[in-house]
Amino acid sequence: MADETTTEEPREDGRYELDQERVHEIVDAAHAGEAELVAELLEPLHPADIADLLEQVEYQDRVAILKVYEPEIDGEILSEIDDSIREEVIGLLSPGVLTDAMRALESDDVVDILEDLEEPQQQAILKTLEDSDRLAVQQALNWPEYSAGRLMQREVVAGPEHWTVGEAIDYLRSRDDLPADFYHMTLVDPRHRPVANVTLGKILGHPRDVKLQDIAEETFRTIEATEDEGDVAYAFNQYHLISAPVVDPDGRLVGVITIDDAMIVLDQEHEEDILRLAGVSDESSLADKVIATTKRRFPWLAVNLVTAILASLVIAMFEDTIAQFVALAVLMPIVASMGGNAGTQSLTVAVRAIATKDLTGSNVLRVIRREVLVGLVNGVLFAIMMGAVGVIWFGTPMLGVVIALAMVINLVVAGLAGTVIPIILDKLKIDPALASGAFVTTVTDVVGFFAFLGLAAAMLL
Amino acid sequence: MADETTTEEPREDGRYELDQERVHEIVDAAHAGEAELVAELLEPLHPADIADLLEQVEYQDRVAILKVYEPEIDGEILSEIDDSIREEVIGLLSPGVLTDAMRALESDDVVDILEDLEEPQQQAILKTLEDSDRLAVQQALNWPEYSAGRLMQREVVAGPEHWTVGEAIDYLRSRDDLPADFYHMTLVDPRHRPVANVTLGKILGHPRDVKLQDIAEETFRTIEATEDEGDVAYAFNQYHLISAPVVDPDGRLVGVITIDDAMIVLDQEHEEDILRLAGVSDESSLADKVIATTKRRFPWLAVNLVTAILASLVIAMFEDTIAQFVALAVLMPIVASMGGNAGTQSLTVAVRAIATKDLTGSNVLRVIRREVLVGLVNGVLFAIMMGAVGVIWFGTPMLGVVIALAMVINLVVAGLAGTVIPIILDKLKIDPALASGAFVTTVTDVVGFFAFLGLAAAMLL
Numbered sequence A, B: 001m002a003d004e005t006t007t008e009e010p011r012e013d014g015r016y017e018l019d020q021e022r023v024h025e026i027v028d029a030a031h032a033g034e035a036e037l038v039a040e041l042l043e044p045l046h047p048a049d050i051a052d053l054l055e056q057v058e059y060q061d062r063v064a065i066l067k068v069y070e071p072e073i074d075g076e077i078l079s080e081i082d083d084s085i086r087e088e089v090i091g092l093l094s095p096g097v098l099t100d101a102m103r104a105l106e107s108d109d110v111v112d113i114l115e116d117l118e119e120p121q122q123q124a125i126l127k128t129l130e131d132s133d134r135l136a137v138q139q140a141l142n143w144p145e146y147s148a149g150r151l152m153q154r155e156v157v158a159g160p161e162h163w164t165v166g167e168a169i170d171y172l173r174s175r176d177d178l179p180a181d182f183y184h185m186t187l188v189d190p191r192h193r194p195v196a197n198v199t200l201g202k203i204l205g206h207p208r209d210v211k212l213q214d215i216a217e218e219t220f221r222t223i224e225a226t227e228d229e230g231d232v233a234y235a236f237n238q239y240h241l242i243s244a245p246v247v248d249p250d251g252r253l254v255g256v257i258t259i260d261d262a263m264i265v266l267d268q269e270h271e272e273d274i275l276r277l278a279g280v281s282d283e284s285s286l287a288d289k290v291i292a293t294t295k296r297r298f299p300w301l302a303v304n305l306v307t308a309i310l311a312s313l314v315i316a317m318f319e320d321t322i323a324q325f326v327a328l329a330v331l332m333p334i335v336a337s338m339g340g341n342a343g344t345q346s347l348t349v350a351v352r353a354i355a356t357k358d359l360t361g362s363n364v365l366r367v368i369r370r371e372v373l374v375g376l377v378n379g380v381l382f383a384i385m386m387g388a389v390g391v392i393w394f395g396t397p398m399l400g401v402v403i404a405l406a407m408v409i410n411l412v413v414a415g416l417a418g419t420v421i422p423i424i425l426d427k428l429k430i431d432p433a434l435a436s437g438a439f440v441t442t443v444t445d446v447v448g449f450f451a452f453l454g455l456a457a458a459m460l461l
Helices: A020-031 A035-042 A047-056 A059-072 A075-080 A083-092 A095-103 A107-115 A119-128 A131-141 A165-174 A200-205 A229-239 A259-277 A290-316 A319-324 A327-355 A364-394 A397-427 A432-459 B020-031 B035-042 B047-056 B059-072 B075-080 B083-092 B095-103 B107-115 B119-128 B131-141 B165-174 B200-205 B229-239 B259-277 B290-316 B319-324 B327-355 B364-394 B397-427 B432-460
Strands: A158-160 A184-188 A194-199 A243-247 A253-258 B158-160 B184-188 B194-199 B243-247 B253-258
Touching: A020 A035, A020 A047, A020 A059, A035 A059, A047 A059, A047 A075, A047 A083, A047 B229, A059 A083, A075 A083, A075 A095, A075 A107, A083 A119, A095 A119, A107 A119, A107 A131, A119 A131, A158 A165, A165 A200, A165 B200, A184 A200, A184 A253, A194 A200, A194 A243, A200 B165, A200 B200, A229 A243, A229 A259, A229 B047, A229 B259, A253 A259, A259 A327, A259 A432, A259 B229, A259 B259, A259 B327, A290 A319, A290 A432, A290 B327, A290 B364, A319 A327, A319 A432, A319 B327, A327 A364, A327 A397, A327 A432, A327 B259, A327 B290, A327 B319, A327 B327, A327 B432, A364 A397, A364 B290, A397 A432, A432 B327, B020 B035, B020 B047, B020 B059, B035 B059, B047 B059, B047 B075, B047 B083, B059 B083, B075 B083, B075 B095, B075 B107, B083 B119, B095 B119, B107 B119, B107 B131, B119 B131, B158 B165, B165 B200, B184 B200, B184 B253, B194 B200, B194 B243, B229 B243, B229 B259, B253 B259, B259 B327, B259 B432, B290 B319, B290 B432, B319 B327, B319 B432, B327 B364, B327 B397, B327 B432, B364 B397, B397 B432
Parallel strands: A158 A184, B158 B184
Antiparallel strands: A184 A194, A243 A253, B184 B194, B243 B253
16 A cells, blocks of 8 residues: 555655745844834744744844844743853843743743753842742752653642532633643542543533543553653653653652653753764754864764774784785775774664663563674675675785674674673663763774784784 | 752663563463463553563564463554564454454554555455545545655544634534544634634633634644655644644645654654664664664665775875885874764764754854864864874874874864765755765765875875
8 A cells, every 4th residue: 555655755845944035134134223124024933933043043143133122032932942042142131021031931941941041040030030930940940950840830730539520610710820731630639649630622522410530541640750851751752641740759749741841851862862872962052152062072082082092002013914914004994994883883773772661681682692693694795795805906815814704703793792882881870872882983993903903914924 | 059959860760661570471471371361461551561562572472472462452552563563463463353453543543554564464454444444544545655644633623713612512522533632623714724723721711602713822833734744743843732733735624633643753753863873774673683684784884885995995095105104004093083983973963953954044154164163173182182192102203293184184074074965965855864974984084094194105204
């Protein structure tokens, strides 16, 4: 059936991308001080797009836009804006605008903004809040960083477990402070511990006299406030949750997490994994300046320098061999490079499987065995090719044998190291995404050069 | 404020991981043919976890479990199970169980299962469906693969734009086929074109005589059925959508996409990006066999072999130089390796920024300039270090100068190539995640070896 339809991915370029012409117009209007035109051009944009625009333009353009558009900056724009320039933007706002913007936000969004700011700005913002909001924000900040307690909304919609549909509707109509977005009514016992969730769709679809308990969701999960936000995102994705009640250590309802927040965390965690695998600090952003970026890239390159020198020490052991047979210098990077790439393939698969909790005691030995066998099969295939290249290029059959053997050895080692190293790092509670690359490359470089040059010394001279 | 609280990430190991002891018990009970015990042990698990368990155990264990647990296998388990073993599992089910399982699913889930199956299994499943469901599934399959039309649920909750809260509630109570999960009522004009969304929370929170239009959401977006699912996921994430109406080319309401489906797509797209960046085919899975895995890893390694041979050809140009000065062979991999790593850092940042639509005409020149400058600054820092190492290790000051210069050149080139190559590939409509790595590494290898050995030939001999 799939074959009957087109298999081409529908791709319309530019969908959801900012219109560059509009961006130019806005920047020009801002520099010309035409506040009304800027407001008019920005008006149709979603706050998330306005935030993106502010991130993408040059610093002086951003200042010009904020100067004329400042009164319109609201809490939503501030909450969408990237951490890297949020402090700068907040610094450019007048106290009145900042106060209005922050007061319009729900407590979880205020917490999200506060977390990444420096102490003086935090205090300035806390002062703008009303007493009850300030208390809520400060309570949220008492939960550990990156915990469900920080992520949750404190405004909950809950009712006693014995309520009927009619009682729920009357209660909801009577409340004038309902959260902007909620998808369940949580049923709680007399000690305020959540016992079930009823979707709003079910409440709307049943007569007034139906008991809420009878139309509650079959599966019900609570999230602990101390739980890591990454685990929360995993649970939402794995169990298709839309919103989940959050409980304190006594099991009492203290907040609710909705899927849109979980989706943002999932997105961030992925981003971190991708960047960490490439040796880029996960806090980086396109808007970072040269010095900040250099600082973030330097450590990984420094680690790589050490591993590269290690590999060079191995080569240095065979200086005499190379001096007698310079073809070795020409061919040796091939063995190391193939090992490095095969190792990266294995480690990426392993790191992802660990992150998605798919690599467990049930299949760890099987996965290791598979990776080693894949290394062996690919090793043999490439050994044949490279052996032929070695013979044809340099006319020395034994050189072909040496490079072929080294290739097999290094690809098997790559499969083994690429799987075992992330698993060990995870057991040691070191993030495998961050650290595996350096270890695996060191192993494949050292083994690659040693196997190739060692075999050459033994078999060629 | 952040400093007042603990900055340690809360981490409780094993949360949401399958309990390995339970897995062992289940496997043992299955082999002993104890159907009741297996059912009892699996009963508390969510279908998504049962699917994970089936993926993680060995083939013969899976067969044993299915043999005794088969009658309990429902549509949700089938829809959660990984593509790589779904065909196998479906093949093991009796026609009656399969029919019941498929009939219990919504049309979008049936489509999701059907898409990845071979023709005979597709036909077998289509036959099990009731006429109306079969039609719905076949209509969905008429939309392009990976389009919003395939992703959407066809069951919609909509009403005329002039309705009041009371009319909506009466309508919802009268319908006995409400979708399991819905979060909005979509208001449509007389030609069935969506004009607004009202959240269920708003309907529940207002008196019966309030007009739905007056409590509709401020921002309203429709998705086109032909839109790429990746763009749909981006829109949900960027604009915090919970559900969005899908329209056909005439603008008429044909379905609805909910955030949980968008979250799954977002998750898959990220996974694809990570694996593609590492040169692993994105269709791979931990449950794949050795031969399938080898086939998927081979192409990238083959590309890498070609680029490695290219780099070797550059080295071969300088065989005489190396023969006279073997230290060059010892040090040359360092320059290439540093360039490769710096290039990977730049390209990963660029590929991500393209994927998240953060790299645009507004900032492309600025980002390129930044990456080149970062390469220059890091290049100078590592040049000083390596220059010193070269002098101390080999006692030849000029060798230090050569390696230092080559390092600066290669890191600048890495920053430039790592940014420009993904941008060009994207303009050419080639997935930058898939192809950038090979190109960038080729550039940094070739430039690295050429700069180092060329400078050495010119300055040392």
